[in-house]
Amino acid sequence: MTSGILTPSARRGTAGPGDTPGVPAARSFGAFVAAAAADGRLVVQPRMGFSDPHLMRAGLERTKAAAATTVGTLTIDSYTRVGDAAGARASLAEGLPLNGYPIASHPTALTRDLLDGLLDASFPVQVRHGSSRPEAIIRALAAAGLDATEGGPVSYCLPYGRTPLAESVDNWARGCELLASLVPEPRVPHLETFGGCMLGQLCPPGLLVALSLLEGLFFARHGIRSVSLSYAQQTDPVQDEEAVRALRRLAAEFLPAEVDRHVVLYTYMGVFPRTAHGATRLLEASARLAVRSGAHRLIVKTAAEAHRIPTVDENVRALETAASTAVLTEHPAGGTPPSGGPDGADSEVYAEARAFVEGVLDLDADLGRALRTAFARGHLDVPYCLHPDNAGRSRSFVDDSGRLRWSDAGAMPVAPSLVAGARSALTSEGLLRALHGVAARFDTARDDTAGCR
Numbered sequence: 001m002t003s004g005i006l007t008p009s010a011r012r013g014t015a016g017p018g019d020t021p022g023v024p025a026a027r028s029f030g031a032f033v034a035a036a037a038a039d040g041r042l043v044v045q046p047r048m049g050f051s052d053p054h055l056m057r058a059g060l061e062r063t064k065a066a067a068a069t070t071v072g073t074l075t076i077d078s079y080t081r082v083g084d085a086a087g088a089r090a091s092l093a094e095g096l097p098l099n100g101y102p103i104a105s106h107p108t109a110l111t112r113d114l115l116d117g118l119l120d121a122s123f124p125v126q127v128r129h130g131s132s133r134p135e136a137i138i139r140a141l142a143a144a145g146l147d148a149t150e151g152g153p154v155s156y157c158l159p160y161g162r163t164p165l166a167e168s169v170d171n172w173a174r175g176c177e178l179l180a181s182l183v184p185e186p187r188v189p190h191l192e193t194f195g196g197c198m199l200g201q202l203c204p205p206g207l208l209v210a211l212s213l214l215e216g217l218f219f220a221r222h223g224i225r226s227v228s229l230s231y232a233q234q235t236d237p238v239q240d241e242e243a244v245r246a247l248r249r250l251a252a253e254f255l256p257a258e259v260d261r262h263v264v265l266y267t268y269m270g271v272f273p274r275t276a277h278g279a280t281r282l283l284e285a286s287a288r289l290a291v292r293s294g295a296h297r298l299i300v301k302t303a304a305e306a307h308r309i310p311t312v313d314e315n316v317r318a319l320e321t322a323a324s325t326a327v328l329t330e331h332p333a334g335g336t337p338p339s340g341g342p343d344g345a346d347s348e349v350y351a352e353a354r355a356f357v358e359g360v361l362d363l364d365a366d367l368g369r370a371l372r373t374a375f376a377r378g379h380l381d382v383p384y385c386l387h388p389d390n391a392g393r394s395r396s397f398v399d400d401s402g403r404l405r406w407s408d409a410g411a412m413p414v415a416p417s418l419v420a421g422a423r424s425a426l427t428s429e430g431l432l433r434a435l436h437g438v439a440a441r442f443d444t445a446r447d448d449t450a451g452c453r
Contacts, residue, residue, distance in 0.1 A: 027121040029148035029190035030226035030260040032071065037262065037296040041069040042287065042326040044298050046315040047128065049075025049100030051092070056101050057114045059312045064123045066316050068323030071297070072118065072125035074146075076100045081131040082161070099309075103127060104140040111144040124148060126192070132157045132168040134175040142182035149179070150192035150228075152215035154371060154380075158387040159199050165375055165389040169368040176222035188226045191219045192264060196231035196247065198382050201270030202434060204396050204404045205234060205243035206352030206414075207382065213250045213357055216261065218367050226260040228297065233268045233286045235438055236402040239349065244293035246350035250357065265295040267322075271439045272305040278443035279303040283318060285442075287325035292332065298322055306439070348418070355413045356380065378411035397424045398434045 027035075036043050046063060050056040060072045077100035079088035088105040091098055103111060119125050126148040127141045134151055141149060157168035176191065183189040195211035208231060216227045229247050234240055244263055251261050267286040273279045280303055290298045302310040302318040310318075346354075359379050364370040374380040378391035385392065393410030397420070406414055407424040426434060 027124060028188040028226065029071070029124045029126060030188060030228070030262065032121075032124045033228070033262050033296050034260065036069050040331065042290055042298055042323065043071055043296060044068050044287075044300055044319045044322045044326075045071050045126070046073055046300060046319060047075055048073045048312070048315055049077065049128070051077060051098035051100065051102055053101075053106065053110055053114050055312075057118070059315070060114075060118050060125065062312050062316050063319065064118055066319045066323075068319045070123070070319055072123060074101045074103060074125060074127045074141075076127065076129035076131070076137060077102045080104050080137060081129050083131070083133045083136065085136070100129075103144070104136045108140070108143045111140070115144065115146075119145065126150065126190075130156055130160055132160065132163040133171050135171065135178055138175050138179050138182070142179065147179075147183040147187050148190040148192075150194055150230075151175075152193045152195050153218060153368065154211055154215060154375075155194035155198060158382060158385050158390055162388060165387075166372050169372060172218070173222050173368055176219050176224050180223035180225075188260070189224060190226040190228065191224045192228040193219065193230055196229065197266055197269055199385060200232060201234065201268070201438075202396050202398075202404065203234075203383055204352075204406055205231075205239055205246075205349045207356060207380070207412075208232065208234075209243050209247045209250065209349060209353035210356030210360075211380070212247055213254060213353070214360055214367070214371065216251065217254055218371070220256055220259045221367055225258065227255070228262050228264045230264050230266060231295070232266040233289060235398050235404055237285065237289055239403045240289055241293045242347040242349040243353075244289070244295050246347055246353050248294055249350060250353060254357065262296040263294065264297040264299060265290045265293070266299045267301040268438055269301075271436050272301060273439045273442040274306045275443045276303045278439065278445070279305060280321060281445065282438070282442045283321055284325040287322040288329045291326050291329040294332075298326075352414060352418065355415075359413045379413065381410045381412055395425060397426050397430070398437060399424070 033043050048059045063070050063072050077098035080102050085105055088102040092105060125146055127146055128150055129137050131137060153169040153172035157163050157165055179189045193212050193215035195215040196208045212229045216229045219227050229251055231244050231247055247263055255261055267283055273282055287298060300318040300322050302314040304310040304314045360370050360374045363373045375389050378393055381391040381394040383394045383396045391410055395408040396404055397407045399405050406419045409419045
């Protein structure tokens with residue numbers, strides 16, 4: 001496949017000082033989000049990746065043209081995620097569709113042509129992948145003139161395979177330093193941690209917030225000056241709001257002041273409602289949560305999530321639904337919600353997350369070693385995660401009010417008063433109910449009683 005099938009290279013804009021030759025000057029990812037937030041606009045973003053460059057470009061074009069403040073996404077295929085470049089090339093040679101864009105296998109010129117006329121100061125593009133071995137992806141995106149991606153040494157290791165945590169930590173240390181070195185000034189490379197999305201659901205927010213903050217700090221210690229901290233919408237809107245505010249507060253307390261940062265919220269990543277009205281209401285609830293809690297970017301999901309991979313049209317409808325809901329949501333007084341709890345008190349989520357963070361940082365001055373030690377000792381322990389380097393002793397449940405809580409904290413530094421104990425341990429039937437609880441609630445509700453407040 002040749003680059004001539006896309007926009008001719010001769011139409012590319014003129015590169016500015018420090019930019020990659022042949023690539024149009026673009027505002028850095030973090031600066032774009034900050035400018036939108038200062039203007040009171042929520043940035044919305046799809047998960048979108050196609051192996052066919054024509055379709056991938058069409059998806060980016062439609063995302064950019066949507067009635068919303070958007071950033072583009074190149075989601076990478078599974079072969080590239082696991083480092084199987086030969087598999088990706090073989091599939092392309094045979095004309096077989098992949099489940100994402102094989103950025104390390106397509107020629108750099110083709111990817112540049114794909115981005116030509118789209119990537120600019122009004123439309124940054126992020127590469128999303130899921131790899132514990134990100135170096136080839138980082139080299140490819142930087143060569144194409146991109147500077148934003150996501151992942152993390154823990155969050156792109158434990159849920160996705162059997163790569164040893166120590167290996168993933170080393171890979172991500174090199175990946176951060178590589179990204180920092182390959183993106184020329186004045187552009188600023190950006191990394192988003194996936195740590196607030198571990199397993200998608202049934203992980204109490206204190207641990208999600210801590211993992212997100214720790215990965216962001218890991219990025220900063222390896223040369224990254226612009227980060228986003230993730231959090232995935234969970235089961236209770238009040239608890240979720242506490243979590244995003246806690247994440248913002250901890251970022252201000254632990255990240256170096258010179259590191260640009262924002263919080264990115266993910267629309268619920270667990271079992272999704274099967275009805276169109278249920279899926280739409282859940283998406284709308286996530287947009288309201290983002291505005292109320294002070295998240296500046298939202299990764300959307302579509303009404304098709306429970307059934308199949310969404311089309312470009314469905315992604316655009318989701319972007320526009322989220323954006324219109326955000327516009328109609330009342331912003332907190334003063335424009336920015338407080339990061340603490342009522343009357344400035346520490347929320348339960350903040351106190352728990354801070355205990356996790358401080359416990360890890362006390363283990364070793366080298367954060368990579370500290371993370372490995374924390375998991376080896378069970379001081380960090382993701383519930384229901386089967387990775388060999390996860391202790392697997394922690395368990396969680398959804399209480400009667402809808403909040404996620406611990407039934408067993410294992411060796412983690414959780415206050416005994418916050419651990420419900422064996423009386424709340426989930427049976428297999430209870431686990432299935434918990435996994436499907438949000439979907440069922442939104443599918444059956446026809447008004448705002450589904451927890452959308």
